[in-house]
Amino acid sequence: MKVLVTGANGFMGRNVAVRLGEVGHTVLAISRDTDAQSWLNAVREAELVVHLAGVNRPADVAEFETGNVGLTRQLCTMLAEAGNPAPIIYSSSIQADRDQPYGNSKVAAEAVLLTHGEASSAPIAIFRLPNVFGKWARPNYNSAVATFCHRVARGETIEIHDPSATLRLVYVDDVVEVFLRLIEQGVSTGYHEVTPAYQTTVGELAEIIRSFPESRGTLTTPRVGTGLTRALYSTYLSYLPVDLFDYRVPIHADLRGRFVEMLKTSDSGQFSYFTAGPGITRGDHYHHSKVEKFLVISGRAHFGFRDLQSGQRHEIVVEGHEGRIVETIPGWTHNITNIGDNELIVMLWANEIFDRARPDTVAMKV
Template identity: 30%
Template sequence: MTKTNKIKIAVTGDEGFLGKHLIKVLKTRGLSFTTFDRTKYNLLNPESLKGFVTGKDVVIHLAGANRNTNFKLSQTNTLGTVGLLSAIAEYSPKTRLIYASSSQIYLDQSYYGLSKRQAEELLHWYRNNAALDTLALRFSNLYGPGGKPFYNSVIATFASLINEGKTISVNGDGKQERDYLYVDDAVEAIIKATLHQGKFETAELDICSGTQTSLNKLLEILKSVCPQEIPVEYKKTLSGPEWRINKDNQSAKELLGWQPTTSLRQGLINSLGIKTENTLLQIKKLVKHQDSRGMFAEVLRPEDIDNPAFGQMSINVTSPGETKGGHYHLYKREWFCVVRGKGLLILRDRATKKRKEIILSEDKLRVVEIPTNNVHWIKNIGKSDMFLLLYIDKSYNSETADTYREE
C-alpha cells in the first residue's frame, strides 16, 4: 500500500448520505481522492470506467439504491458492482475495492439484501479468479446528521418529525429491535480499511454497534434529551417475519483495529441537530443540595455521557469561614480544584496520623489528588464563596458509598 499522504482514492456514491460524510473526513485528513462524474462514467459500461480506476490505490464503492423496484435494485447494486469489478480487473488489477454492503444480506426476505449479497458473491469471484483485493463492509442501520427521512433510517424520520413538531407513528408495539450505527463510526471503518497495509485476509466484515435497540428505547432516549413533548401513537400490529439481525464487530476490531465510539444517545442528539432552532438540548438539570455551609451538586455521572468508565464530576460551593469534609475513603479517589475563592485543604493520614495543609485558590489554579485512607477537610478562608470542582473516579451510590466519618 502506498504511503498515507500519497494514496490515491476514488469514490462512488459521494453524493449519498454515507458518501457526504466520507468526503468530509477525507478532506479533513488531507487524503487525495476523485469522485464519480456521471457525465463521464457509467457503472454499467466498464470501458467508460478506465479513467476512473486506472492508477488508483483504492476504490471505495458506496453507490447503490436502498429503496426502488427489484429491477432497479439489481441494476444499481449488483450490475453496477460487476461493472466496476470488471474495469478494475481489466485496467487496474492492483487497485483495492472496498464495497459498502449491508447487514440485510442475512435476510432472505429482503430483496435489497439479496442484491447486496449477489454483489458480494461477485467480489468473491474476482478475489478468487482475478486475484483482486476486495473487502465488503456489512453496515448495520446507519444514522446521523443529514439522513433522509423515510429513506435512510427510522432515526432520520423520527428526527424530522420531532423538528417539525409532528406526531411519531410507530407500527406495532415498538419492541422491534435493530442494530444502529452512527455514520461517523462507519466512515472510520472505511478509512481504516482504506489505509490497511497488505492484502485483506477476509472477504467481508460486519460493521455494527453489536447492540440491539428497540424503537421504544429510541423514543425513551429522544424524550430524555428533547425539551419539548414528543407525541407518539402506536398503530397496526406488524405482520410478517421479524427482521432482527444479531451480529458483532469482533472481526473488525481484530483486522482493522476498529470499534464504534459514538454512543446511541450522543448520536441521537447529533441527529436532532438538523434543525437547531427547535432542538436546544438541555442534557441535565442539576439538583442542588444546600445547607448553612453552602451548596453541592453532581454535574456529570457515567450515565449522563454513556461512559461506564467515567466517575463523577461535582461542584461544591462553601460560604466564607465554613468547613466541609471530615471523612475518608478506602477505595474511592478524588481530585480537588478551587476555581473561585480561596480554601485550606487539610489532610490527615489515618495510619501515620501525620497532618498536611495545602492552600488552593483561583490565583494559583492546581488540582490535588486526595489520597485514600486520609481524613480530609476543606475550609473557605476567603471573603467570598469558594467554588470547588471535584472529580471522583467512582460515582456515588448510597449502597456502596465508601465514605466514612472518623470514629
C-alpha cells in the same frame, strides 16, 4: 492514496470521505450528479475504490437492478477499460442471503465484482453489513436509529409495532475504521466483517434513546462511555436542533457563593462546582464513607483537616493555576477557605450522588 468513493454524498459516503481526508488520502468523490468525464477521470486516477453507491428503497423494484447491479457493472467496465486493477471495498448487505429483490441485487453486484477481480487481479473485499447507524443518516428513510434519534430529539413520539423485533447494528465510525485498517494493511479478496456488532431489539433501542433527553432533567447520565449506548448517544446528539445545543442546570446560591451540580452518574458519583467570596469558608464537616476530589480552577484556597480520633491537623494551600487535586479523607473533618482577593471557583467530584435521606455529611468545625 487517491481513493474513489462512490455514493460520496450518502450517509456512509460522507463519513468515509471525511475520515479518508483526515488521514491524508485524496478523495475522488462520485455521486449520482457526477458527469461522465468526472467519472472517467476518477476511474483512471483511483488507487483504490470504496464502492458505497446503491439503491435500497426505490420507487420501482426494477431500480434495484440498475442502481445496484448496473452501476457496479459500469464501475467494473470502466476500471477494466482504463487498465486499472485498483482494489475495491464494497458495502453489501446481510440481506444478500435473502431471496428478495434487494438481496438478490446485492448478490448479483457481488458476483460482478468478483468476476472483475478474477479478470483484472484486483483484490475485492466485500462487507455484508447489517444496519449501519451514526451521524448524517437520513431520518424517516431506512434507519430506525436515525428516525428514533431525530424524533426524540424534537420531543416527538416514535411508533413501535413490535418491541421484541431483533436488530443487528454496526456503528458507522467502526465501519470506517475497519475500512481504513484494510486500506493500510492491504485489501484482500473475500468476505469481511465489521466488529463490534450489536444485537438488540427495537424496544431496547427506543428505551436507550428516550433516556438521553431525560438525563438533562435528572442530571444523571446513562452509561455513555462504551459500547452501543456510547455510539447511540453520539448519534442522538447529532440530530439535536441548534436551539437545544445548550441547557440550564439549577444554581444554589447563598451568602457563601454558588453551588451547581453539573453531572451525575449511576455508579460513579457526581460532578459539581462551587464559588466562594474572599474570606468565606465552606465545608466544616466530615464523612464516614463519602470521598471527594477538589480542583481549584481560579483563586487561592486553604484546605483545613482534622482527624476525629487523634486530633491531628493538616493544611494545604492551593492556587488555581496549579492543577492540583485535594482529596477528602473519611474520618477527617475538613473545610476550604478563600484566602485570596478574588472569587474562588472550585470543581468538585464526589464518589456518590448526594442523598438527602442519607447524606453522610456530618457538621463539625475543623
